[in-house]
Amino acid sequence: xxxxxxxxxxxxxxxxxxxxxxxxxxxxxxxxxxxxxxxxxxxxxxxxxxxxxxxxxxxxxxxxxxxxxxxxxxxxxxxxxxxxxxxxxxxxxxxxxxxxxxxxxxxxxxxxxxxxxxxxxxxxxxxxxxxxxxxxxxxxxxxxxxxxxxxxxxxxxxxxxxxxxxxxxxxxxxxxxxxxxxxxxxxxxxxxxxxxxxxxxxxxxxxxxxxxxxxxxxxxxxxxxxxxxxxxxxxxxxxxxxxxxxxxxxxxxxxxxxxxxxxxxxxxxxxxxxxxxxxxxxxxxxxxxxxxxx
Amino acid sequence: xxxxxxxxxxxxxxxxxxxxxxxxxxxxxxxxxxxxxxxxxxxxxxxxxxxxxxxxxxxxxxxxxxxxxxxxxxxxxxxxxxxxxxxxxxxxxxxxxxxxxxxxxxxxxxxxxxxxxxxxxxxxxxxxxxxxxxxxxxxxxxxxxxxxxxxxxxxxxxxxxxxxxxxxxxxxxxxxxxxxxxxxxxxxxxxxxxxxxxxxxxxxxxxxxxxxxxxxxxxxxxxxxxxxxxxxxxxxxxxxxxxxxxxxxxxxxxxxxxxxxxxxxxxxxxxxxxxxxxxxxxxxxxxxxxxxxxxxxxxxxxxxxxxxxxxxxxxxxxxxxxxxxxxxxxxxxx
Numbered sequence: 089x090x091x092x093x094x095x096x097x098x099x100x101x102x103x104x105x106x107x108x109x110x111x112x113x114x115x116x117x118x119x120x121x122x123x124x125x126x127x128x129x130x131x132x133x134x135x136x137x138x139x140x141x142x143x144x145x146x147x148x149x150x151x152x153x154x155x156x157x158x159x160x161x162x163x164x165x166x167x168x169x170x171x172x173x174x175x176x177x178x179x180x181x182x183x184x185x186x187x188x189x190x191x192x193x194x195x196x197x198x199x200x201x202x203x204x205x206x207x208x209x210x211x212x213x214x215x216x217x218x219x220x221x222x223x224x225x226x227x228x229x230x231x232x233x234x235x236x237x238x239x240x241x242x243x244x245x246x247x248x249x250x251x252x253x254x255x256x257x258x259x260x261x262x263x264x265x266x267x268x269x270x271x272x273x274x275x276x277x278x279x280x281x282x283x284x285x286x287x288x289x290x291x292x293x294x295x296x297x298x299x300x301x302x303x304x305x306x307x308x309x310x311x312x313x314x315x316x317x318x319x320x321x322x323x324x325x326x327x328x329x330x331x332x333x334x335x336x337x338x339x340x341x342x343x344x345x346x347x348x349x350x351x352x353x354x355x356x357x358x359x360x361x362x363x364x365x366x367x368x369x370x371x372x373x374x375x376x377x378x379x380x381x382x
Numbered sequence: 383x384x385x386x387x388x389x390x391x392x393x394x395x396x397x398x399x400x401x402x403x404x405x406x407x408x409x410x411x412x413x414x415x416x417x418x419x420x421x422x423x424x425x426x427x428x429x430x431x432x433x434x435x436x437x438x439x440x441x442x443x444x445x446x447x448x449x450x451x452x453x454x455x456x457x458x459x460x461x462x463x464x465x466x467x468x469x470x471x472x473x474x475x476x477x478x479x480x481x482x483x484x485x486x487x488x489x490x491x492x493x494x495x496x497x498x499x500x501x502x503x504x505x506x507x508x509x510x511x512x513x514x515x516x517x518x519x520x521x522x523x524x525x526x527x528x529x530x531x532x533x534x535x536x537x538x539x540x541x542x543x544x545x546x547x548x549x550x551x552x553x554x555x556x557x558x559x560x561x562x563x564x565x566x567x568x569x570x571x572x573x574x575x576x577x578x579x580x581x582x583x584x585x586x587x588x589x590x591x592x593x594x595x596x597x598x599x600x601x602x603x604x605x606x607x608x609x610x611x612x613x614x615x616x617x618x619x620x621x622x623x624x625x626x627x628x629x630x631x632x633x634x635x636x637x638x639x640x641x642x643x644x645x646x647x648x649x650x651x652x653x654x655x656x657x658x659x660x661x662x663x664x665x666x667x668x669x670x671x672x673x674x675x676x677x678x679x680x681x682x683x684x685x686x687x688x689x690x691x692x693x694x695x696x697x698x699x700x701x702x703x704x705x706x707x708x709x710x711x712x713x714x715x716x
Binding site: 170319 | 443507508510511512514515516518519521522523525526529530532533632636639640643644647676677678679681682684685686688689692693696697
């Protein structure tokens with residue numbers, strides 16, 4: 089029983105990281121119709137920001153702050169430089185533009201910092217565990233979950249209470265209609281990119297804590313997770329993206345915990361097969377309204 | 383139908399002549415390394431055309447077809463690597479297959495059929511999905527196959543991969559397959575099924591309401607593309623000589639899709655133009671990178687140029703047009 093609880097905690101914590109990633113991807117996707125493959129590079133940039141701060145000898149919280157700022161700034165530059173000239177382009181064009189942007193960022197880091205893996209040690213607390221009623225829980229899991237819940241609450245408040253937030257929420261429901269009632273397009277898009285950078289940076293904390301290292305290609309796994317999470321939850325739904333992230337994390341931990349040893353190497357295959365099953369039966373995602381209601 | 387054959391042949395010829403000249407120049411004047419570049423370009427064209435046969439006609443991006451290229455490459459390895467070597471890294475292959483050392487001419491149709499069968503089976507599920515869901519499911523599909531390629535180590539050599547494939551793919555084979563694919567893809571795009579699928583690109587609902595059996599036609603395009611890329615994968619194996627499961631990942635998928643999108647997603651000859659553009663750019667920049675020692679310069683430049691092309695030509699260099707038309711149009715505009 090205690091092992092089950094432990095695995096649930098693991099699943100929820102991994103899911104929380106995926107939820108942050110998927111939500112960031114969905115913010116931009118809903119407003120701009122862009123599946124931003126360079127979203128993974130926001131994670132990478134944030135990690136390199138933290139690495140830079142660490143090399144300068146800054147304390148951990150300053151590292152995190154630098155990481156967040158780096159991701160937000162790069163997300164904004166991405167929008168201004170790369171995607172603004174492509175407003176209204178097709179899905180495929182936007183997708184490949186974002187892919188190209190990702191390659192540029194990866195190689196700038198490769199050329200400018202180092203093509204190799206670098207160690208980025210985190211404070212000890214991330215490796216420590218505590219025990220409650222026989223259940224051993226890692227602080228990493230607790231921190232991840234706390235950061236995610238905090239970020240989601242903040243974002244919800246911002247979206248529901250502030251003028252900008254409402255404008256964004258409206259835009260993510262129906263961008264054209266929102267523009268007609270006076271929401272400023274480029275400002276909302278920039279805001280969406282900034283938020284997606286912020287969320288990616290928060291996810292980076294747990295990603296780097298788990299890996300302990302950084303490298304220029306580290307954004308790939310996160311962006312795939314974000315993409316799959318968004319898809320499971322239903323393209324076009326912000327709550328769906330969060331739920332999809334948690335479902336994906338849960339599935340991954342479930343298969344790792346239950347598959348017999350000789351099948352462990354197929355964990356990814358089982359998870360992805362189930363994703364296809366979900367897409368097959370619920371093409372609009374798990375949370376979205378059914379055909380008739382639309 | 384006859385006019386479709388004729389116009390497909392015209393387009394294939396327009397591509398075949400310059401490619402043929404390129405091959406002759408390569409064989410007579412190029413050194414070994416540069417000949418390999420030309421061959422690699424021909425193979426890239428065949429691989430990209432296979433994906434285009436599905437994505438170009440249906441308008442649905444497939445990130446998954448490189449999985450079937452992998453199937454073709456592994457089939458080629460099983461049939462061409464000498465049995466004694468094969469048993470050292472893939473002992474699980476039954477001896478009646480492993481003992482074969484077939485020539486490439488016989489391997490290609492086998493790769494075509496087996497990759498087609500597997501693509502057809504997978505397609506039974508994939509082709510029933512809605513467009514967006516299907517595109518996303520292909521991402522999962524590729525991850526599944528890459529995991530299987532390294533997991534089924536007794537027949538694939540696992541993460542270590544496959545080696546000792548005989549060097550059988552010549553420039554002429556590469557050229558022949560590429561030209562054949564240009565012709566075949568054009569013919570498919572102009573066939574009844576191709577026309578129905580192209581009509582469904584702008585509105586699936588409208589096409590279905592006019593009696594298009596979309597699921598069936600999409601399944602056919604999916605399977606054909608899978609069989610084509612399986613054959614191209616065998617050609618690829620015959621010149622790469624050794625490979626591991628990572629070869630069939632997102633890196634290759636994206637470089638092939640980039641060629642397609644840069645050339646014009648909906649244009650068969652556009653794919654050739656896109657692949658040529660990216661290959662030339664890549665080779666030039668690689669030399670600049672080698673002489674200047676700036677790591678990553680090639681990748682950065684190629685990516686920036688892709689961006690610039692997409693800014694200027696959002697639907698790709700040729701847009702919706704095929705080569706003959708794209709050129710005559712320009713002339714008229716002058």
